[in-house]
Amino acid sequence: MSLIKSISGIRGTIGGKQGEGLSAIDVVKFTSAYAAFIRKNATVDSNVIVVGRDARLSGEMVSALVCGTLESMGFDVVNIGLASTPTTEIAVTREGACGGIIITASHNPVQWNALKLLNERGEFLNDAEGKEVLRLADTGEYDFATVHELGHTYINNTYNRYHIEQVLSLPLVDADAIAKAGFTVAVDAVNSVGGVIIPQLLKALGVKEVIELNCEATGRFAHTPEPIPENLTDIASLMKQGVADVGFVVDPDVDRLAIVMENGEMFVEEYTLVAVADYVLSHTPGNTVSNLSSSRALRDVTGMHAGCSYSAAAVGEVNVVAKMKETAAIIGGEGNGGVIYPELHYGRDALVGVALFLSLLAKSGKKVSELKAGYPQYAIAKNKIELTPDVDVDAILAAVKQKYAGESVTDIDGVKIDFPDSWVHLRKSNTEPIIRIYSEAATMTEAEKLAEDIKAVIASL
Numbered sequence: 001m002s003l004i005k006s007i008s009g010i011r012g013t014i015g016g017k018q019g020e021g022l023s024a025i026d027v028v029k030f031t032s033a034y035a036a037f038i039r040k041n042a043t044v045d046s047n048v049i050v051v052g053r054d055a056r057l058s059g060e061m062v063s064a065l066v067c068g069t070l071e072s073m074g075f076d077v078v079n080i081g082l083a084s085t086p087t088t089e090i091a092v093t094r095e096g097a098c099g100g101i102i103i104t105a106s107h108n109p110v111q112w113n114a115l116k117l118l119n120e121r122g123e124f125l126n127d128a129e130g131k132e133v134l135r136l137a138d139t140g141e142y143d144f145a146t147v148h149e150l151g152h153t154y155i156n157n158t159y160n161r162y163h164i165e166q167v168l169s170l171p172l173v174d175a176d177a178i179a180k181a182g183f184t185v186a187v188d189a190v191n192s193v194g195g196v197i198i199p200q201l202l203k204a205l206g207v208k209e210v211i212e213l214n215c216e217a218t219g220r221f222a223h224t225p226e227p228i229p230e231n232l233t234d235i236a237s238l239m240k241q242g243v244a245d246v247g248f249v250v251d252p253d254v255d256r257l258a259i260v261m262e263n264g265e266m267f268v269e270e271y272t273l274v275a276v277a278d279y280v281l282s283h284t285p286g287n288t289v290s291n292l293s294s295s296r297a298l299r300d301v302t303g304m305h306a307g308c309s310y311s312a313a314a315v316g317e318v319n320v321v322a323k324m325k326e327t328a329a330i331i332g333g334e335g336n337g338g339v340i341y342p343e344l345h346y347g348r349d350a351l352v353g354v355a356l357f358l359s360l361l362a363k364s365g366k367k368v369s370e371l372k373a374g375y376p377q378y379a380i381a382k383n384k385i386e387l388t389p390d391v392d393v394d395a396i397l398a399a400v401k402q403k404y405a406g407e408s409v410t411d412i413d414g415v416k417i418d419f420p421d422s423w424v425h426l427r428k429s430n431t432e433p434i435i436r437i438y439s440e441a442a443t444m445t446e447a448e449k450l451a452e453d454i455k456a457v458i459a460s461l
Helices: 024-041 059-072 085-095 127-139 159-168 175-181 194-204 233-240 270-283 297-303 317-327 350-364 368-373 393-403 444-460
Strands: 003-006 009-013 048-053 076-082 099-103 112-118 153-155 184-188 209-213 246-250 257-260 287-291 310-313 329-334 338-340 379-386 408-410 415-419 422-428 434-441
Touching: 003 127, 009 024, 024 059, 024 099, 024 112, 024 127, 048 059, 048 085, 059 076, 059 099, 059 112, 076 085, 085 099, 085 112, 085 159, 085 350, 159 194, 159 350, 175 350, 184 194, 184 233, 194 209, 194 246, 194 350, 209 233, 233 246, 233 257, 246 350, 257 270, 257 350, 270 287, 270 297, 270 329, 270 338, 270 350, 270 368, 287 297, 287 317, 297 310, 310 317, 317 329, 317 338, 338 350, 350 368, 379 444, 393 415, 393 422, 393 434, 393 444, 422 444, 434 444
Parallel strands: 048 076, 048 099, 076 153, 184 209, 184 246, 287 310, 287 329
Antiparallel strands: 003 009, 009 112, 099 112, 246 257, 329 338, 379 434, 408 415, 415 422, 422 434
C-alpha cells in the first residue's frame, strides 16, 4: 500500500490501514483539512466547492466521501460527476466557487486514486498553500459544522458541454477548416472520462469520422494509462493500417495529450506543445513557457517568431502557470503533452490541445508526419540513478553545479546544464532516494550518452 502526501494533493492506493494507503479515513481527514484551509483563505464570497472525478473503479466511493465531508464542514457542493481535470477547473470559476477537488490519480494505474486541490481560480494550490493543508491534516485543526450549518450537494451534469462550447468559441479554433478537411480521427481514451468528452468534442469540431478505442468509461483501463509509446501499441497498430489522419491519446483525467501520426509512429509527447505553440504564435505573437525538463524545441520555435521570447519554469504545473503569469505568456505547458492556453484557463487541457492541433493540421494541408518533420528534431532520454538513503543528494547536486560552472547552469529546480547542442537536468525525488536525469540531444544515442556521462560524474562524487 502507498500514500503520498505532497503539495499538489494526496494520492495513494485504495485500501489498507489508515495512513498506509488511501483509506476512507484518509480521504475524510485530508478533505476536512482542505475545507478548513479554504474557509480561512478563500478570497471570494462563496460557500461552494466543485467536485469532479475520473472513471476509476474507486471514483464513485471516494466522491461520496469527499462530498459528504465537505457538507459536514458546512460547504455546499456542486458535484459535476464524471469530468476531466480541465473541465473541473473551468467549473470552479464558472460557479464562482471558493475551491474544487478533482478525484483522479491522473496516469497512475487502476489501484490508485487521489485528491487534487484547487483554489478559487480553478488552479492548483501553490507550495505554501499545499503545505498548510498538510499541516492542518496532521494537527486536526478543523471543526465540523453543527446540524443547522451542514451543506448540501447539487448535481450538475452540464459541464462537458460547457467546456466544449468554450473551446469552440476560441478565435484560433477553426471548426470550418476542420470540417472541410474531412478528417478521420482515432482516439484512445483508456476507458476514462476522455472516452466521453473527446469524441463529443471531435464531432462538434466537424471531424468526419471518429474511431474510438477504449472509450467506454468503465474505469477498467485497457492498458497502462500513462500515454507514452510503450503503452500505445493498439492505436499505433491501427494507424499503421492507414485508416485515420491522426490519432489522439489522453490520460484518465484528460490533461495530457499524445499524438500518433498517420503512419503509426509517435508524434512524441514533447511535440504536442511545440506544434500547438507554433500555431498560436503564428497568429498571435507572444511569450511561451515550459518546464526545465521539456524539449528545447519550444525555445527554438518561439525564437522563429519575431518579438516572441521563451522562459523556463521549475517542474510542476503550478510553477509553469506562475511563470506564465509573470511573463504574460500566451501559450505554455509541459513536455508530457500538457498544453496551457490562458485564453481559456490556466490549466493543462487536452481538449484545447486537440482543437488547436486540428486547426493547425487543417490549415497546413500537410500530413501529421510532415508537420513533425518541420520542427527542430531532438530526442529526450529519461533516466534515474538510485542512491542509498544516507547519501546527501543536495550535496551531490551542488557538486555537479560546481563542476559545470563554466556552462549555462540553472538551479531553480535541481540542476540543469545547458550545452550548445544539448542539455541535462538533474532533480531529486521527493519520495525516494533517487536522482532523476533527463537529457536531450539531436539523437537518442547522444542523449543517452550524456546521461551516462553525468552518472559517471555522480559516481565519482
